[in-house]
Amino acid sequence: METYFLKNEDISKFYERINQEYDLYLPVKVKNPLKAASDSKANLPTDDYSLKKYAQESKEDFVFNDYRCIEPIKTFLTQYKEEVCNYFEESDKKGKEGRPAALCGIKNCDLFSLKVQDYVFLEGTESDPVYKARREGALIISGDCPHFKETCFCRAFDINPYPSDGFDFNFSPLNNGYLVDAASDKAKVIISSLRNVLASATLGQISGRAGKRELMLRRLDEHLIQYKIPKKERLQDIILSGYDSPIWQEQMRTCVECGGCVFMCATCHCFLLTDEAANNNAKRLRLWDGCMFNNFTRVASGANPLKLRYMRLRNRYLKKFDFFITNLGEQACCGCGRCIDVCPGKIDIRYILRRLDESRTFSENKDVGNNIKGAG
Amino acid sequence: MKKNIYRPIKAVIEEVIEETPTIKTFKLKPEAPFGFAAGQFIEMTVPTVGEAPFTPSSDPGIKEKLELTVMKAGEVTAKLHTMNKGDIVGIRGPYGAGYPLDKFKGRDILIVGGGVGLAPLRSLLYNLFSGIDKYNKVVLRYGARGPKDIVYKYQIPEWSTKDKIDVMVSVDVGDETWAGNVGLVTTILDAAPVDFTKAIGIVCGPPIMMKFVTLKLLDLGFNPADIYLSMEKGMSCGLGKCGHCRIGKYYVCKDGPVFTYEQLKSERDIWS
Numbered sequence A: 001m002e003t004y005f006l007k008n009e010d011i012s013k014f015y016e017r018i019n020q021e022y023d024l025y026l027p028v029k030v031k032n033p034l035k036a037a038s039d040s041k042a043n044l045p046t047d048d049y050s051l052k053k054y055a056q057e058s059k060e061d062f063v064f065n066d067y068r069c070i071e072p073i074k075t076f077l078t079q080y081k082e083e084v085c086n087y088f089e090e091s092d093k094k095g096k097e098g099r100p101a102a103l104c105g106i107k108n109c110d111l112f113s114l115k116v117q118d119y120v121f122l123e124g125t126e127s128d129p130v131y132k133a134r135r136e137g138a139l140i141i142s143g144d145c146p147h148f149k150e151t152c153f154c155r156a157f158d159i160n161p162y163p164s165d166g167f168d169f170n171f172s173p174l175n176n177g178y179l180v181d182a183a184s185d186k187a188k189v190i191i192s193s194l195r196n197v198l199a200s201a202t203l204g205q206i207s208g209r210a211g212k213r214e215l216m217l218r219r220l221d222e223h224l225i226q227y228k229i230p231k232k233e234r235l236q237d238i239i240l241s242g243y244d245s246p247i248w249q250e251q252m253r254t255c256v257e258c259g260g261c262v263f264m265c266a267t268c269h270c271f272l273l274t275d276e277a278a279n280n281n282a283k284r285l286r287l288w289d290g291c292m293f294n295n296f297t298r299v300a301s302g303a304n305p306l307k308l309r310y311m312r313l314r315n316r317y318l319k320k321f322d323f324f325i326t327n328l329g330e331q332a333c334c335g336c337g338r339c340i341d342v343c344p345g346k347i348d349i350r351y352i353l354r355r356l357d358e359s360r361t362f363s364e365n366k367d368v369g370n371n372i373k374g375a376g
Numbered sequence B: 001m002k003k004n005i006y007r008p009i010k011a012v013i014e015e016v017i018e019e020t021p022t023i024k025t026f027k028l029k030p031e032a033p034f035g036f037a038a039g040q041f042i043e044m045t046v047p048t049v050g051e052a053p054f055t056p057s058s059d060p061g062i063k064e065k066l067e068l069t070v071m072k073a074g075e076v077t078a079k080l081h082t083m084n085k086g087d088i089v090g091i092r093g094p095y096g097a098g099y100p101l102d103k104f105k106g107r108d109i110l111i112v113g114g115g116v117g118l119a120p121l122r123s124l125l126y127n128l129f130s131g132i133d134k135y136n137k138v139v140l141r142y143g144a145r146g147p148k149d150i151v152y153k154y155q156i157p158e159w160s161t162k163d164k165i166d167v168m169v170s171v172d173v174g175d176e177t178w179a180g181n182v183g184l185v186t187t188i189l190d191a192a193p194v195d196f197t198k199a200i201g202i203v204c205g206p207p208i209m210m211k212f213v214t215l216k217l218l219d220l221g222f223n224p225a226d227i228y229l230s231m232e233k234g235m236s237c238g239l240g241k242c243g244h245c246r247i248g249k250y251y252v253c254k255d256g257p258v259f260t261y262e263q264l265k266s267e268r269d270i271w272s
């Protein structure tokens, strides 16, 4: 990996260069109408960010985001509703896709989520052609998190608030500019055309960044203590042992089945194929779907294995922390906290995991107690 | 151009056979040869209405034709049931894992079917019949609600005359035409002429029937790893991507639809 320093005043040259080849998206500050007021007394930033397409005229609005944007990176790889093919005439419109996207302001939680999305759409028997084209074409420009949101909990699962791989470029704010890591061949080609504004990073700058990162880790870890989120290694065990826990029913009481948690989730990927008439042809659409919806597992005959609400909540956690840990070796949760931000019923994944963990610990201790009694 | 994984190919309906008041068999001619292994499934498109998964019921050795035996249940199948000879449907696949025929060599094979669940089993039977020397014997036990609900009525008698094949049909509720056994299919398993502890058990039918047959087979001494279940779940993509068909750590469309009971026994609520 090569690391450079880019001065604040030169950043638009970097953007302009990217914009020559890509549809560039950059973070802006937005008011989030959905945001549930935070209960935390902590003095933490509450700004929200969203990615907007780069345009020279509004470039004052673009900022370096302190933490992740509202929308997960998956929104650039699959769309809420899109045509995946038509039949029976093959008329895939060539060039429909336009230029590949360059995504700025991506944080490490979103980079982690790509492990899950890639596993689903690129691995297995076949890869999804639409996803593959966008994913391979995309230029990912990630950034360190100089702050965190109240709902951020990446570190609970050993995900750091700064990226170390999985990006093309990574930006770390430092003094009056940025340290820029160029990781991929694509990035190196772009760098070679920007030599005049990039200087090789100095040892002092690199250790300056290391210091900032350490401080950020410490602050985030301290913030997370209060939530007592179980360690990554315990996730699968507590989900399986918590199958019959009363928590599912208890927490589901406030769910209004809006689907916000699954749609905003960086790792949720489920979809539904549906057909529509189009002239004398037909087209097949892929719609985002979610396991929190009543009809997600309903079959044609009307039977529905997840007919009760609590079963659907539990199912979502089983998918994330049992299915994916077994099949991918990673949990399908990156700790981005978007599901907490979006939920009108205030259902909080941190709290559910903590409760499952506590009752597991309780029953483990009870087992030990019983054994001792039995032995005596 | 690389093939699009979601796009079906065309197939023409060449014949429609009315099996029961709610079940029809559609004989299709795909626009290109379409191979599959017994137990694998396909996604069938009713143009502009949508897709549904079916396990073909025809001989896997024949690539030019494909037969689907379909019960009228939802929107797609309701529309399909109104379609006739000459109409066009779409197919894509085949998907998933079928029956591992190699593992059946030299064994007694007890096949238990319920209702329209005989469809996938018929394509397995075609396979077994054509290589019958490789197996010790094949015993089919089939249950239907009533005599009118039996599929392949025109074929079953012929199957029973074959060498090394033993067939018995039971109905839940008989009528004046029925001289055979009356009772759930589980009641005709005890006397099946197979060595239970060494036999292969193959089960396909509605979830509740699969559950009780599996429990029965375990009771009779079958090894969980020798019981093959054809699992059914709501599906959309058939490709292990859309997330609809999960059972525990598996996707039915990718890791199944045929599973051994051994694979599933530690998963929760598999029959619901």
Ligand code: SF4
Binding pocket: A066, A067, A068, A107, A108, A109, A110, A145, A147, A148, A149, A152, A153, A154, A155, A160, A161, A162, A334, A335, A336, A337
């Ligand atoms: S979850 Fe972590 S990586 Fe994601 S925005 Fe928050 S601090 Fe940054």
Ligand code: SF4
Binding pocket: A261, A264, A265, A266, A267, A268, A332, A333, A334, A335, A336, A337, A338, A339, A340, A349
């Ligand atoms: S479950 Fe919540 S915290 Fe985890 S990845 Fe999804 S939205 Fe983020």
Ligand code: FES
Binding pocket: B234, B235, B236, B237, B238, B239, B240, B241, B242, B243, B244, B245, B246, B251, B252, B253, B254
């Ligand atoms: S049908 Fe889509 S994952 Fe199985």
